[in-house]
Amino acid sequence: MTAQQSKHLELEQQLIESRRHLHQHPELSNEEFETTAYIRSQLEAAGIRIGEYGLQTGLIAEIGGANGGPIVALRADIDALPIQEATGLPYASTVDGKMHACGHDFHTVSAIGAALLLKEREASLPGAVRIIFQPAEEKATGARQVIESGALNDVQAIFGLHNKPDLPVGTVGIKEGPLMAAADGFLVEVTGLGTHAAVPEAGIDPVIASAHIITALQTIVSRNVSPLDSAVISVTRLNTGTSWNVIPDKAIFDGTLRTYEEEVRVRVKERLQEVVHGVAAALGAKASVRWILGPPAVRNDAEFASLARSVAERAGLTAVAPKPSLAGEDFAFYQRHVPGVFVFVGTSGPQEWHHPAFDVDESALLPTATYLAELAASALQQLHADGESQAAAAADGVSV
Numbered sequence: 001m002t003a004q005q006s007k008h009l010e011l012e013q014q015l016i017e018s019r020r021h022l023h024q025h026p027e028l029s030n031e032e033f034e035t036t037a038y039i040r041s042q043l044e045a046a047g048i049r050i051g052e053y054g055l056q057t058g059l060i061a062e063i064g065g066a067n068g069g070p071i072v073a074l075r076a077d078i079d080a081l082p083i084q085e086a087t088g089l090p091y092a093s094t095v096d097g098k099m100h101a102c103g104h105d106f107h108t109v110s111a112i113g114a115a116l117l118l119k120e121r122e123a124s125l126p127g128a129v130r131i132i133f134q135p136a137e138e139k140a141t142g143a144r145q146v147i148e149s150g151a152l153n154d155v156q157a158i159f160g161l162h163n164k165p166d167l168p169v170g171t172v173g174i175k176e177g178p179l180m181a182a183a184d185g186f187l188v189e190v191t192g193l194g195t196h197a198a199v200p201e202a203g204i205d206p207v208i209a210s211a212h213i214i215t216a217l218q219t220i221v222s223r224n225v226s227p228l229d230s231a232v233i234s235v236t237r238l239n240t241g242t243s244w245n246v247i248p249d250k251a252i253f254d255g256t257l258r259t260y261e262e263e264v265r266v267r268v269k270e271r272l273q274e275v276v277h278g279v280a281a282a283l284g285a286k287a288s289v290r291w292i293l294g295p296p297a298v299r300n301d302a303e304f305a306s307l308a309r310s311v312a313e314r315a316g317l318t319a320v321a322p323k324p325s326l327a328g329e330d331f332a333f334y335q336r337h338v339p340g341v342f343v344f345v346g347t348s349g350p351q352e353w354h355h356p357a358f359d360v361d362e363s364a365l366l367p368t369a370t371y372l373a374e375l376a377a378s379a380l381q382q383l384h385a386d387g388e389s390q391a392a393a394a395a396d397g398v399s400v
Contacts, residue, residue, distance in 0.1 A: 012366040015113045018042065019365060020091040022105040026080030026098045029136035032057040035078050039133050042112050046119050053149035058135035058142065060151045063118045065128025070383035072376050073130040073158040075331060076111035077104045077137035086356035101358045103163040108133060113369025118376060126384035129376045130155060140294050143333040157304055157379050158340040160331045165349025169364045172312045173322025173344030176305040178260040178297050183328025185292030187254040188276055192285045194249035206251035207240055209285040214253065216279050220271045231268050232258040232326055258326040260297050295330040301339035307382060308341050311375045317367065
């Protein structure tokens with residue numbers, strides 16, 4: 001075994017141990033205090049500087065930039081989910097009712113690994129890599145916290161990743177344009193008039209009205225959205241009533257709307273409002289709609305997607321064009337400020353995201369860390385070269 005192979009093996013073992021530690025100690029959104037402390041300890045032990053951005057949880061590290069140059073960012077999310085783990089792993093969650101069921105522990109440790117690798121080549125970086133360990137992705141609020149902290153200032157490109165259980169280890173999914181959906185929630189309150197269940201004519205039944213509204217909502221996708229576009233409306237919860245023989249005066253249901261295109265997002269929301277109010281009125285009831293605005297769609301920059309693909313191929317990974325996912329991701333908020341690319345990383349998982357038996361193949365850790373480090377360094381080199389070309393053209397009086 002060569003010295004380089006031994007070094008890689010040592011790093012891989014370190015990453016596996018770190019991932020298992022985080023997996024055993026999951027923390028929910030905005031509660032990631034111990035997770036943040038652990039990340040900080042790993043980075044500071046390697047001499048990596050931590051920025052002061054005033055975040056309560058999560059942190060921002062930076063490598064390079066001593067001589068100026070462009071800044072690129074890597075982002076990893078760090079929060080867990082309120083799910084009882086059912087993997088049976090020896091390093092399963094030790095916290096009742098909490099679990100890393102979306103693989104954010106994998107993302108976090110991959111970014112730590114990238115930071116360690118970038119630190120080794122810090123002197124040769126033509127700029128700085130800012131690594132964002134972001135809280136509260138599952139609540140879709142963490143990216144906005146990071147942006148408000150100023151951590152995205154001066155960043156010229158940003159890259160993020162998400163594990164993908166249905167892709168094999170050694171595979172990365174990269175595509176330009178829409179990759180993940182805008183994810184909005186809605187809550188509908190239907191108000192009728194309560195009465196005895198044996199005398200329905202004396203009241204206005206909000207249960208019947210809700211049932212008709214829920215059914216009618218499905219016609220929005222089938223009749224108001226082009227078959228060439230995509231949209232999903234799912235009603236996931238209905239609460240009403242207190243007894244088997246009482247028609248209640250109120251029913252509440254909620255659900256989610258998923259879209260890729262902003263114009264489709266706006267149109268479907270308009271139609272949902274119209275259907276809710278119209279059907280309720282036709283049945284003598286009243287209704288209100290409250291929106292829970294989620295992140296917009298993740299849309300990858302074409303130029304940096306091409307770079308991400310070429311870096312993957314140079315790293316010996318198989319780059320594929322993944323199917324877009326209708327899951328939401330608050331990485332999209334960053335892309336409203338700077339060009340960015342979100343990449344799916346194959347982890348050969350036994351279950352999908354948010355499943356109690358979710359897990360990742362840990363052999364993907366080192367390749368993912370290596371890929372992220374090389375992607376950040378390559379983006380810096382490209383931005384640096386572009387800057388020099390523009391400066392030279394400007395000096396020659398050429399319009400750029």
